Amino acid sequence: MINVDKIRKDFPILKRTVHGKPLVYFDNAATSQTPQIVIDAIVNYYSNYNSNIHRGVHTLSQEATDKYEEARIKIQRHFNAKNPYEIILTSGTTHSINMVASGFASILKKGDEIIVSALEHHSNIVPWQMLCEKTGAVLKVIPMLKNGSLDMEAYYKLVNKKTKLVFCNHVSNALGTVNPIEKIIEAAHKFDAAVLIDGAQATPHIKPDVQALNVDFYVASAHKLCGPTGVGLLYGKEEWLQKLPPYQGGGEMIATVSFEKTTYAGLPHKFEAGTPNICGGIAFGAAIDYMNAVGFDNIASYEDELLKYGTQELLKIEGLKIYGTTSEKTAVISFNVGEIHPYDIGSILDKLGIAVRTGHHCAQPIMDFYKIPGTVRASFSFYNTKEEIDILINGVKRAVMMLS
CATH class of the missing domain: 3.40.640.10 (Type I PLP-dependent aspartate aminotransferase-like (Major domain))
Known part of the structure; x- marks a missing residue:
């Protein structure tokens, strides 16, 4: 089992704020954060x-x-x-x-x-x-x-x-x-x-x-x-x-x-x-x-929980489409909302302290296949929480309201 509260204490950066908001770090596919022991x-x-x-x-x-x-x-x-x-x-x-x-x-x-x-x-x-x-x-x-x-x-x-x-x-x-x-x-x-x-x-x-x-x-x-x-x-x-x-x-x-x-x-x-x-x-x-020491079975089980929860809650947002829907997935959700450019959503999320990646993610042929300029990518790690996903959901809703 993952004790996420205990694990989060191992990562000093998770205590910081961005634009006056607690950092919600969902850019783990680009780079993970570093525990104190490292x-x-x-x-x-x-x-x-x-x-x-x-x-x-x-x-x-x-x-x-x-x-x-x-x-x-x-x-x-x-x-x-x-x-x-x-x-x-x-x-x-x-x-x-x-x-x-x-x-x-x-x-x-x-x-x-x-x-x-x-x-x-x-x-x-x-x-x-x-x-x-x-x-x-x-x-x-x-x-x-x-x-x-x-x-x-x-x-x-x-x-x-x-x-x-x-x-x-x-x-x-x-x-x-x-x-x-x-x-x-x-x-x-x-x-x-x-x-x-x-x-x-x-x-x-x-x-x-x-x-x-x-x-x-x-x-x-x-x-x-x-x-x-x-x-x-x-x-x-x-x-x-x-x-x-x-x-x-x-x-x-x-x-x-x-x-x-x-x-x-x-x-x-x-x-x-x-x-x-x-x-x-x-x-x-x-x-x-x-x-x-955390354990890869524990990591996989917990991150799968986060993936399922995030997928379920994001899909409740009208017009949101997830790319990559196979059942064999790690904790990455790549999405767009209607015709809104992913960069614009990512910029608003940043002002709310939420770090996601936007663009083609150095995988341009995938974006060409879907005929899109890129996606918003939220990628979770074992030190993330469902509460942070809720903050992301509210942030996306706010961005959509501002950009529609």
Whole structure:
């Protein structure tokens, strides 16, 4: 069970006001808030053992190295990767995706096919378009249905012996749709195609088991998981990470360097050139600990309650339409009211202290599919309450009255 009153005390920012109103934070799909325990981990690093890692023999460097590598192991265990070195620490999901795309530039050839879904964030579209331009590979798209789910029958027809890579988000950031990634992975593997799953939106709500999924690559960001910005992960099966060339050259990713030849370090360092976000990696580990202490089953159950309540109450507003109505959803409600522009509703809500996201949510093809300029997106987390949803409902009603 979630004790939401107790949990809210862990998040200092939830005590603040915006425009003289108590903050109601419903922009969790963009970034989650940070509990005190993670803030303390950041302060502790810079206060007590700030130092570069891996290369120093002095005490501070050894302490920082130990904490950083402990965080990698926490992340490995959380995602159930087979080995710690299959976890590459990056600056976030976008960085992770680009690392894989860059690596496959040396593997793909003209006429190969790669598949993405129509529900993708721009970060899981643009790198593959760039890859196709570079290699002559062909980009195919799994179409979406009106309820915001993927057309799986179309996918089964798309995937074939020419398919080398399949990319799909675990959860749509714009609609909250949970995609059937097990079926996507299984179908791709029948043709020996690799699969990358974008877990940025899933990981705050779901605890993925990368071995059970049998996924080749899984990517995520710490800042969606109560952690800091500027750090994320790339999980890759060892055999794939060995095949891909390094993404960047520099310190840390080398074994030996001469002007005649450089040899590369083993995993994970082969993909971690330069000084990493040391503090961010350590704080990521602290965030993982915090989320697991709350419990992902508890989180899923409580957020589902919030989703059902919010959906039920919002639909009572005349002219309000929700986009993404499949039963397999996380706690995201994307909506419009009549012909009112979502930006205008969002601006009024902000004056009432309510933080929502408006626009195309870096998922413009979804908005084009629905023939709309964007949506108002309210995204809930385990520290939100039904009382806050009531404030949102009243705020939307007020905005509609003012804008009609």
